[in-house]
Amino acid sequence: xxxxxxxxxxxxxxxxxxxxxxxxxxxxxxxxxxxxxxxxxxxxxxxxxxxxxxxxxxxxxxxxxxxxxxxxxxxxxxxxxxxxxxxxxxxxxxxxxxxxxxxxxxxxxxxxxxxxxxxxxxxxxxxxxxxxxxxxxxxxxxxxxxxxxxxxxxxxxxxxxxxxxxxxxxxxxxxxxxxxxxxxxxxxxxxxxxxxxxxxxxxxxxxxxxxxxxxxxxxxxxxxxxxxxxxxxxxxxxxxxxxxxxxxxxxxxxxxxxxxxxxxxxxxxxxxxxxxxxxxxxxxxxxxxxxxxxxxxxxxxxxxxxxxxxxxxxxxxxxxxxxxxxxxxxxxxxxxxxxxxxxxxxxxxxxxxxxxxxxxxxxxxxxxxxx
Numbered sequence: 001x002x003x004x005x006x007x008x009x010x011x012x013x014x015x016x017x018x019x020x021x022x023x024x025x026x027x028x029x030x031x032x033x034x035x036x037x038x039x040x041x042x043x044x045x046x047x048x049x050x051x052x053x054x055x056x057x058x059x060x061x062x063x064x065x066x067x068x069x070x071x072x073x074x075x076x077x078x079x080x081x082x083x084x085x086x087x088x089x090x091x092x093x094x095x096x097x098x099x100x101x102x103x104x105x106x107x108x109x110x111x112x113x114x115x116x117x118x119x120x121x122x123x124x125x126x127x128x129x130x131x132x133x134x135x136x137x138x139x140x141x142x143x144x145x146x147x148x149x150x151x152x153x154x155x156x157x158x159x160x161x162x163x164x165x166x167x168x169x170x171x172x173x174x175x176x177x178x179x180x181x182x183x184x185x186x187x188x189x190x191x192x193x194x195x196x197x198x199x200x201x202x203x204x205x206x207x208x209x210x211x212x213x214x215x216x217x218x219x220x221x222x223x224x225x226x227x228x229x230x231x232x233x234x235x236x237x238x239x240x241x242x243x244x245x246x247x248x249x250x251x252x253x254x255x256x257x258x259x260x261x262x263x264x265x266x267x268x269x270x271x272x273x274x275x276x277x278x279x280x281x282x283x284x285x286x287x288x289x290x291x292x293x294x295x296x297x298x299x300x301x302x303x304x305x306x307x308x309x310x311x312x313x314x315x316x317x318x319x320x321x322x323x324x325x326x327x328x329x330x331x332x333x334x335x336x337x338x339x340x341x342x343x344x345x346x347x348x349x350x351x352x353x354x355x356x357x358x359x360x361x362x363x364x365x366x367x368x369x370x371x
Contacts, residue, residue, distance in 0.1 A: 064300050064303065065304035065308070066153065066301075067152065068149075068150045068152070069368075070099060070100050070101040071097050072098045072100065073096070073149055074095065074096045074098075074151075074152065074154065075094075075140055075143055075153070075154040075155070076094045076096060077131060077155070077156045078090060078093075078094075078157050078162075079156055079157065079158055079159065088131075088132070089112070089128045089129060089131070090112075090128050090130070090131045090139065090156075091128050091241070092240070092259055093109065093110040093112065093127065093143070094107055094109050094110075094256075095110075095151070098308060098312060099312075100308065104318070105312060105317045105318070106317075106320065107260055107263070107317060108147065108319075108322070108363065109319070109321045110127060110146065110322055111323060111324075112126060113126055113127075113128075113348050113349045114127040114146065114348070115127075115348040115349065116130065116142050117142075118138060119134060119137075119141045119142065120134040120137075126346065126348060127139075127146075130142050131156070136156060136294075136296075139154075147356075147359060148360030148361075149363060153295065153296055155295040155297070156294040156295070157292060157293050158292040158293070160292050161288060161289070161292035161293060162233060163234055163236070164292065165233070165266060165288050165289075166231070166236050166266065167232065167233040168281060169275065169281075169285075171230045172230070172231055172265040172268075173229075173230055173268075174229070174261050174262070174264075174265040175228045175261075176225065176227060176229060176239075177226070177257075178226060178248065178249060178254075180223070180224055180245035180246050180249040181222070182222050182242045182244045182245040182246075182249075183244065184212050184243075185219060185222045185241075186218060186219060186220075187217075190217060191218060194215065195214075195215045195216060197215070236262055236265075239258055239262065240258055240259045240262045241255075242258075243255060253323035253324075253325055253326065256323070257321060260321075270285065318366070320366055322334055324336050324349050328362075333351060333352055333353070333358050333359050333362060334349040334350065335349065336350075337350060
């Protein structure tokens with residue numbers, strides 16, 4: 001079965017924007033953390049009873065996990081709370097789709113610059129700002145309209161979770177495919193530092209120069225060598241978030257690929273025997289999860305995810321990255337318009353087809369047919 005009949009979709013996402021008045025496991029970040037949560041829950045006195053054999057079987061046979069057409073979909077949002085706002089931009093947007101029948105996992109990454117309409121406000125903005133304006137509800141609705149699939153669960157993850165989880169795991173092992181350097185990686189806490197200049201001087205200089213040269217105290221130089229390596233939490237966070245790397249690592253597509261590599265590396269380490277047989281480490285992972293994740297996954301749901309992890313083939317995780325630089329058959333279904341006057345002069349990405357019907361068809365084909 002398919003999630004949607006593309007021909008009968010009436011969602012209106014035209015390219016022309018509406019004018020506006022200015023402007024917190026085992027699916028980790030879908031599978032991994034929910035599996036860890038389920039396992040570590042055994043060590044919690046208050047909820048241990050929920051994991052007795054009778055309870056588990058009862059919940060599983062009762063299909064406690066929400067699903068549609070045999071698949072459970074989890075929206076993972078990586079939130080940047082470095083600003084003074086109550087909610088931050090969600091610069092990491094991933095949907096993990098888990099097949100109960102097919103026993104597979106598909107990760108779908110969406111670019112932060114995708115131009116979408118706010119369900120609650122009506123105006124158009126980049127997709128990474130939907131969480132600020134309308135919370136998880138608005139963001140989930142937008143993702144459902146973009147991908148043509150239902151969102152059953154969500155997890156809003158503070159970026160601190162990356163660092164703290166990887167620190168608890170004593171680092172992760174991954175292979176860097178492409179060496180790169182980034183001279184414009186932002187220094188946390190110095191986003192508004194003026195570097196001794198007045199606001200007027202900065203505004204004037206920015207007309208002719210890069211922010212790196214105008215306010216250099218806001219940035220640091222980071223670099224990664226090609227090949228297998230162990231990364232601590234800070235390095236992994238930099239690897240996942242870098243936007244201005246050389247050697248082609250300055251695109252949303254490259255960044256999404258790196259983020260998926262981090263997720264799979266965390267999954268491998270978190271679900272290793274050295275971790276699962278270490279109660280103290282499991283408790284630390286649970287505490288980290290509870291502190292840094294906002295989710296609608298209940299304890300009963302956690303049981304279902306735990307059981308699902310016993311059946312799913314983690315070695316065959318498949319990935320989709322929607323972008324504007326690849327061929328259409330591998331996710332290149334977006335483009336950046338040269339004329340940005342309709343988009344407030346912002347760098348945005350819009351669907352090549354003019355609406356999201358092509359993306360719907362691609363996602364459905366990939367999830368239900370590709371093996």
